[in-house]
Every structure is written in structure tokens, then in C-alpha cells.
Amino acid sequence: xxxxxxxxxxxxxxxxxxxxxxxxxxxxxxxxxxxxxxxxxxxxxxxxxxxxxxxxxxxxxxxxxxxxxxxxxxxxxxxxxxxxxxxxxxxxxxxxxxxxxxxxxxxxxxxxxxxxxxxxxxxxxxxxxxxxxxxxxxxxxxxxxxxxxxxxxxxxxxxxxxxxxxxxxxxxxxxxxxxxxxxxxxxxxxxxxxxxx
Amino acid sequence: xxxxxxxxxxxxxxxxxxxxxxxxxxxxxxxxxxxxxxxxxxxxxxxxxxxxxxxxxxxxxxxxxxxxxxxxxxxxxxxxxxxxxxxxxxxxxxxxxxxxxxxxxxxxxxxxxxxxxxxxxxxxxxxxxxxxxxxxxxxxxxxxxxxxxxxxxxxxxxxxxxxxxxxxxxxxxxxxxxxxxxxxxxxxxxxxxxxxxxxxxxx
Numbered sequence: 001x002x003x004x005x006x007x008x009x010x011x012x013x014x015x016x017x018x019x020x021x022x023x024x025x026x027x028x029x030x031x032x033x034x035x036x037x038x039x040x041x042x043x044x045x046x047x048x049x050x051x052x053x054x055x056x057x058x059x060x061x062x063x064x065x066x067x068x069x070x071x072x073x074x075x076x077x078x079x080x081x082x083x084x085x086x087x088x089x090x091x092x093x094x095x096x097x098x099x100x101x102x103x104x105x106x107x108x109x110x111x112x113x114x115x116x117x118x119x120x121x122x123x124x125x126x127x128x129x130x131x132x133x134x135x136x137x138x139x140x141x142x143x144x145x146x147x148x149x150x151x152x153x154x155x156x157x158x159x160x161x162x163x164x165x166x167x168x169x170x171x172x173x174x175x176x177x178x179x180x181x182x183x184x185x186x187x188x189x190x191x192x193x194x195x196x197x
Numbered sequence: 198x199x200x201x202x203x204x205x206x207x208x209x210x211x212x213x214x215x216x217x218x219x220x221x222x223x224x225x226x227x228x229x230x231x232x233x234x235x236x237x238x239x240x241x242x243x244x245x246x247x248x249x250x251x252x253x254x255x256x257x258x259x260x261x262x263x264x265x266x267x268x269x270x271x272x273x274x275x276x277x278x279x280x281x282x283x284x285x286x287x288x289x290x291x292x293x294x295x296x297x298x299x300x301x302x303x304x305x306x307x308x309x310x311x312x313x314x315x316x317x318x319x320x321x322x323x324x325x326x327x328x329x330x331x332x333x334x335x336x337x338x339x340x341x342x343x344x345x346x347x348x349x350x351x352x353x354x355x356x357x358x359x360x361x362x363x364x365x366x367x368x369x370x371x372x373x374x375x376x377x378x379x380x381x382x383x384x385x386x387x388x389x390x391x392x393x394x395x396x397x398x399x400x
Binding site: 121 | 271288292
């Protein structure tokens with residue numbers, strides 16, 4: 001009995017200390033990692049979507065929270081009117097965890113401009129094909145008021161063969177963005193107005 | 198073993214991955230360029246030095262029956278720290294190495310050194326062992342990475358070597374090229390050792 005309690009005690013102590021160390025490192029590096037993400041990933045994605053230099057786009061950022069998930073949102077304005085939004089959202093159900101996507105929206109035409117994959121841990125060569133233009137171009141010019149679905153489930157999106165989970169995660173993220181736009185646009189506009197003034 | 202022996206054994210006698218034949222997975226997967234190979238090697242070196250240090254410090258406290266679990270927890274903690282530091286300071290490299298950084302946790306070299314060396318030697322000696330094996334691993338991966346990058350892309354550290362007329366063997370930076378390159382190097386090393394009359398570990 002004494003031996004077992006010693007085993008449990010030592011292992012728990014080591015785990016506890018490790019967890020503490022990781023938390024400290026995470027908290028101290030979080031801000032820097034976010035900056036690097038802006039510079040290397042979000043910046044180029046925004047450039048692709050809006051065809052403007054990343055530096056002009058990155059600074060116009062708000063964070064909208066829905067169901068305890070934080071959605072970073074980048075906005076473009078003409079005067080006081082919002083002309084474009086880029087919403088980042090996590091798509092659940094990927095093979096290697098969440099797939100973080102960014103969707104560019106033309107708010108005047110009420111259409112999706114395009115889809116960019118920000119971060120994923122899908123299998124290289126299979127699920128990672130969600131990054132390919134041939135898959136992502138299916139998002140161009142989709143209307144924002146109707147939800148998307150894979151063709152296998154009666155929708156319009158062709159999944160990548162062999163990577164249904166990964167494709168579905170992207171669809172899930174897209175639908176989150178659409179829900180935000182359709183149901184919470186007023187709140188987002190209010191947040192942006194606060195930022196503008 | 199003396200410090201000198203420990204510091205030198207990772208450079209030829211137990212040179213990973215060739216002599217230990219451990220850690221082949223990253224050696225094959227991330228050596229498509231010297232930069233990736235070197236980055237991977239340095240990440241492993243860092244983890245190796247500190248995992249050896251911590252395991253050696255705790256070697257009298259950790260009970261034998263749960264030692265592997267304890268080792269893995271310590272190694273995993275270090276690897277996650279490396280991953281976060283890399284994301285914060287060397288973001289492009291961390292994107293290149295991708296999934297292979299978290300997979301350092303299950304790199305057999307690290308657990309192998311913990312089990313074979315650090316769990317029965319004093320702290321400083323264990324750190325020296327980690328440094329030696331780590332440098333050996335970094336050099337090996339850099340060598341494989343250089344050969345593959347030079348032949349497969351015609352560049353070294355991204356600098357073009359042969360001008361625009363050079364048609365690279367794209368085969369070398371694909372997965373089969375890694376097997377070919379590693380196999381030929383291993384064969385050459387064995388031939389050299391045999392000529393010198395050294396005992397060869399692999400059979």
C-alpha cells in the first residue's frame with residue numbers, strides 16, 4: 001500500500017509541476033505568438049482576400065465573442081460605412097483538431113469573397129489539401145445568408161476525397177461565420193464604430 | 198566514463214541516427230533542406246540536454262515502476278515549451294516543421310538516452326551526454342539536409358548554387374530520396390568502420 005501511494009504521489013507531483021511550468025510559459029509568450037500569427041499568417045491571408053497591403057488591414061481588428069469562443073474580425077471601411085469583413089473562426093471536427101479558417105465577406109454585395117486556411121493539423125497530403133485553391137475556390141461568391149453543406153449531405157461543397165473530416169471542419173467554421181453575420185451583424189457594427197471613433 | 202569520452206561519443210561512436218539507428222523518423226521526414234534539418238536537430242538538442250538534466254536530478258526520487266511515465270511527462274513538457282518558443286520567435290521554421298515538433302516527444306533518442314544514461318548518471322555528466330548526442334544529431338540531419346537540398350533543389354540555405362540552367366533531381370527532396378540518401382550514408386559509414394576494424398553496432 002505504501003508503495004502504491006508513493007508511485008501516485010511522485011507521478012502527480014511531476015505532472016503538477018509540469019502543468020504549472022507550461023502555464024507560465026504560455027501566458028508569457030501568448031502575446032508574441034499572436035503577433036507572429038498576425039504577421040506571418042493573418043497578414044498574407046488578408047492580402048489575398050482584399051488585395052491590399054497587410055499593414056493597412058491588420059490594425060483594423062476587433063474581437064467578437066459568441067458562445068465563449070473569441071472570433072477575431074478584421075474590417076474595411078469607406079468613410080463610416082463598412083465595406084468588407086474578414087472573420088476568423090475555428091471549424092470543429094477536423095481529423096487533427098480544430099481547423100482555423102478566415103472568411104472574407106463583401107458586406108455590400110452580401111457575398112463571400114474567399115476562404116483562407118489559417119491553421120490546421122490535418123494529415124499532410126490528405127487533409128492538408130483543404131489549403132489548395134481547387135478546394136477553396138468553391139467558397140468564392142457564395143451568398144452569406146444561406147448555410148453551406150457537403151454534397152454528400154445534400155449541399156454544394158465537394159469534399160476532398162479521403163478527407164471528409166477535414167472538409168467538414170471547414171464547412172463547420174464557415175457556418176459559424178455565417179451565423180455571426182446573419183444574427184450578430186449589429187453588434188459587430190457597434191464594436192467597429194466604437195473602434196472608429 | 199570520463200567527461201571527454203561522454204562529450205565525444207555522440208560525434209562518431211554513438212552518432213545518431215546512423216550509429217544508434219534511433220530517431221530515424223524525423224531524420225527522414227524533415228531533412229528536405231538544411232535549414233529544416235538543422236532546426237529539428239537544435240530543437241532535439243535542447244530537449245535532450247534538459248530532459249537528461251531533469252531525469253538525472255530526479256533519478257533517486259522516481260520509482261522504478263512508473264519511470265517511463267515520469268520520463269514522458271518531463272519530455273513532453275519540454276517539447277511543448279520548445280514548440281511555443283519556436284512559434285514566438287522562429288515562426289516560419291515552426292510552420293515548416295509542423296507536426297514533427299510535437300512528435301519529438303516520441304523520438305526514441307530522447308527516451309533512449311533518459312533510460313540508458315540519465316537515469317543512472319550524475320547531473321552534469323548527463324547534460325554532457327545530451328549535448329554530445331544532440332550535436333551529433335544536428336550534424337547528421339544537417340548533412341542529410343544539405344545533400345538533399347543541393348541535389349534536389351540546387352540550393353544551400355536557400356541560396357542558388359548552380360545558376361538557372363541546373364535541372365534539380367526533384368526526387369531527392371521527396372520522401373524516397375530521404376531513404377536513398379540515409380541508406381547510402383549509413384552504408385558508407387559502415388564500410389569505413391569495417392575498414393578501421395571497429396565493431397559495428399547494427400547487424
